[in-house]
Amino acid sequence: MIISVASGKGGTGKTTVAVNLALALQHDHEVQFLDCDVEEPNAHFFLKPRIEESREVFTPIPEIDDSLCTYCGKCAEVCAYNALAVVKGAVLVFSELCHGCGGCSLLCPEKAIREVGKRIGVVESGRAGEMAFLQGRLDIGQAMSPPLIRALKKRLDAARTVIIDAPPGTSCPVIESVKRSDFCLLVTEPTPFGLHDLELAAATAKEMGIPCGVVINRLSLGDEDGKVRDFCAAEEIPVLMTIPFDRKIAEAYSRGQTILEAFPAYREKFLELFEKIGKIGS
Amino acid sequence: MKQIVVISGKGGTGKTVMSACFAALSRNAVLADVDVDASNLHLLLHPEILERHVFKSGQKARIDVEKCTGCGLCLPLCRFDALFEDREGKVVVEPLSCKGCAVCFHICPEQAVEMETPIAGEWYVSKTKYGPFVHARLGIAEENSGKLVTEVRKKAREIAGSEKRDLVIMDGAPGIGCPVIASLTGTDLALVVTEPTPSGRHDMERIVGLARHFKIRVACCINKFDLNLENSEQIQRWCGEKSIPVVGKITFDPAVMESVVRGIPYVEYTSNSSADEVRSMWSFLLRIII
Numbered sequence A: 001m002i003i004s005v006a007s008g009k010g011g012t013g014k015t016t017v018a019v020n021l022a023l024a025l026q027h028d029h030e031v032q033f034l035d036c037d038v039e040e041p042n043a044h045f046f047l048k049p050r051i052e053e054s055r056e057v058f059t060p061i062p063e064i065d066d067s068l069c070t071y072c073g074k075c076a077e078v079c080a081y082n083a084l085a086v087v088k089g090a091v092l093v094f095s096e097l098c099h100g101c102g103g104c105s106l107l108c109p110e111k112a113i114r115e116v117g118k119r120i121g122v123v124e125s126g127r128a129g130e131m132a133f134l135q136g137r138l139d140i141g142q143a144m145s146p147p148l149i150r151a152l153k154k155r156l157d158a159a160r161t162v163i164i165d166a167p168p169g170t171s172c173p174v175i176e177s178v179k180r181s182d183f184c185l186l187v188t189e190p191t192p193f194g195l196h197d198l199e200l201a202a203a204t205a206k207e208m209g210i211p212c213g214v215v216i217n218r219l220s221l222g223d224e225d226g227k228v229r230d231f232c233a234a235e236e237i238p239v240l241m242t243i244p245f246d247r248k249i250a251e252a253y254s255r256g257q258t259i260l261e262a263f264p265a266y267r268e269k270f271l272e273l274f275e276k277i278g279k280i281g282s
Numbered sequence B: 001m002k003q004i005v006v007i008s009g010k011g012g013t014g015k016t017v018m019s020a021c022f023a024a025l026s027r028n029a030v031l032a033d034v035d036v037d038a039s040n041l042h043l044l045l046h047p048e049i050l051e052r053h054v055f056k057s058g059q060k061a062r063i064d065v066e067k068c069t070g071c072g073l074c075l076p077l078c079r080f081d082a083l084f085e086d087r088e089g090k091v092v093v094e095p096l097s098c099k100g101c102a103v104c105f106h107i108c109p110e111q112a113v114e115m116e117t118p119i120a121g122e123w124y125v126s127k128t129k130y131g132p133f134v135h136a137r138l139g140i141a142e143e144n145s146g147k148l149v150t151e152v153r154k155k156a157r158e159i160a161g162s163e164k165r166d167l168v169i170m171d172g173a174p175g176i177g178c179p180v181i182a183s184l185t186g187t188d189l190a191l192v193v194t195e196p197t198p199s200g201r202h203d204m205e206r207i208v209g210l211a212r213h214f215k216i217r218v219a220c221c222i223n224k225f226d227l228n229l230e231n232s233e234q235i236q237r238w239c240g241e242k243s244i245p246v247v248g249k250i251t252f253d254p255a256v257m258e259s260v261v262r263g264i265p266y267v268e269y270t271s272n273s274s275a276d277e278v279r280s281m282w283s284f285l286l287r288i289i290i
Helices: A014-025 A043-047 A074-078 A103-107 A146-153 A172-178 A192-207 A224-235 A247-254 A266-281 B015-025 B103-107 B145-162 B178-184 B198-213 B229-241 B255-262 B273-289
Strands: A002-006 A031-035 A050-064 A084-087 A090-093 A113-128 A131-138 A161-165 A183-188 A212-219 A239-244 B002-007 B029-033 B048-056 B060-063 B083-085 B091-093 B113-116 B119-128 B131-138 B167-171 B189-194 B218-222 B246-249
Touching: A002 A014, A002 A172, A002 A192, A014 A031, A014 A043, A014 A161, A014 A183, A014 A212, A014 A239, A014 A266, A031 A043, A043 A131, A043 B198, A050 A090, A050 A146, A074 A084, A074 A103, A103 A113, A103 B103, A113 A146, A131 A146, A146 A172, A172 A192, A183 A192, A183 A266, A192 A212, A192 A224, A192 B255, A212 A224, A212 A266, A224 A239, A239 A266, B002 B015, B002 B178, B002 B273, B015 B029, B015 B167, B015 B189, B015 B255, B015 B273, B029 B145, B048 B145, B060 B091, B060 B103, B103 B113, B119 B145, B131 B145, B145 B167, B145 B178, B178 B198, B189 B198, B189 B273, B198 B218, B198 B229, B218 B229, B218 B273, B229 B246, B246 B273
Parallel strands: A002 A161, A002 A183, A031 A131, A031 A161, A183 A212, A212 A239, B002 B167, B002 B189, B029 B131, B029 B167, B189 B218, B218 B246
Antiparallel strands: A050 A113, A084 A090, A113 A131, B048 B119, B060 B113, B083 B091, B119 B131
């Protein structure tokens, strides 16, 4: 079973929920944890994995063979991303715009373009406690995370209980991370920000046809809890768990402690959460 | 005219709360929300929308089932896993995965592929009690957030020019990827809002690396400063080593959340000492950039 943890808004507690759920399950399940927030991977602070291997990830970019190129301009014409420009006697490659689709090398009439790899980051793997741990880490200055997320997800082992920590937002990196999950857990907080972004995240999951459920974090803030619940009721999305607003939880987090370490009684709550997900998923 | 962007790397550190405070404290600024993916600033500024613009960017492939012979030539060439064979052996596009590269369009011997340019979002010019506000809404599961950010920034600068406003204040997105890069380039100052947690610090180091990569000046605000004094101390030391001014140390205050729930910029909601810290941070920032 593949469970992804997403949220729309950043900082609502995705990593907290993903990490604690994985920790609660690791004794009785073969857990594989994937940190797909490759721009800012943070789960390692809490799971403290022993990284055993680091593989570089490359994305293909064009390289022009000047001895074959006739500067006909076909490559620039077919590139949907304006990553190629042909000016008098030269082809310019703007690698940061290239999506690695391979169109230019495929369609060059002179076979003058070959693809070379440009490093975009690494996929690191190892073990954390009893679980398998993998994370992607985008190189600073690289704009496009989806190819790195795809490389990370190639290592996903669907035979295990897979927990995916997704990036915030609703655009392509989130789609890439959540795609093909059996269930999507949406973490929100009872504020107008949390609710607004929950609406977006829920619409995204719906668009992808993935069943979802909600965890309300930092409960007891103002009166927005009711609005979150109203929204969930109207959309028929179950609220599966709540975590109270507690400065002690925030302080434990600031020390790199998990909820299960600081408050062991939560183990039962996370097991209950998993049970509810299993019932909906099946 | 100067531009300041509020970023953080990690989400939820308080970018939008700070941006709304700056909007309320500024006298002659244009405001912009450049987190087009999950924008929130409008929830505190309550804009009255004056103009709506459609954002179109990027294409999606669509296959004409009448023309598709099911030859399968396109299938292995799609690098984005966006093409599938249906039960009748015809090819269909999974629009969420399609990145509009048009390789299938170019390669199809039957000309069965059409490239369409769907509406990818909207952007708005609005009026708020704090000044003009440019914001946007990227469609669900869309790409090209960077281009929409560029669009929003262009309009904000234009308004600043025509209305003789000397500052553009931008509320940025989390992360270090494409929309964040689009919001950073050419700005006069990036304010990094962090928090004294391992993630806050780690993500700050990455976003500072990104800003430096683009040669953008950086200042730092440690939000929820007293949550972990040891971590805050470390962040300050690190900033010192990197010659990054720490312009604000904001005490953890539950009233911040109350102000968000009420939809009011924090400095207008309360006048306690934490709000004073935000006020003095703003004057510090102004001294730095003007």
